[in-house]
Amino acid sequence: MPLSGEAIRLMNYIDDVSVTLRRVLAAVPTLTAEDRARVAEHLQQAKPNAEDVATALNSAK
Numbered sequence: 847m848p849l850s851g852e853a854i855r856l857m858n859y860i861d862d863v864s865v866t867l868r869r870v871l872a873a874v875p876t877l878t879a880e881d882r883a884r885v886a887e888h889l890q891q892a893k894p895n896a897e898d899v900a901t902a903l904n905s906a907k
Contacts, residue, residue, distance in 0.1 A: 863896075 849857075874882060 870885075877885065
């Protein structure tokens with residue numbers, strides 16, 4: 847069965863997030879230790895996060 851347009855759109859969003867995370871990883875070496883700590887804290891506190899989305903997708907079975 848082919849994917850719906852909505853599923854394809856959501857997968858494209860995930861690809862966009864991956865690109866953004868690669869950009870963040872590329873910038874990490876340029877940050878000071880203090881900046882890395884603050885960015886890491888911000889990432890950890892971000893809601894929803896990838897784990898929240900994966901949980902929602904797996905629980906909707």
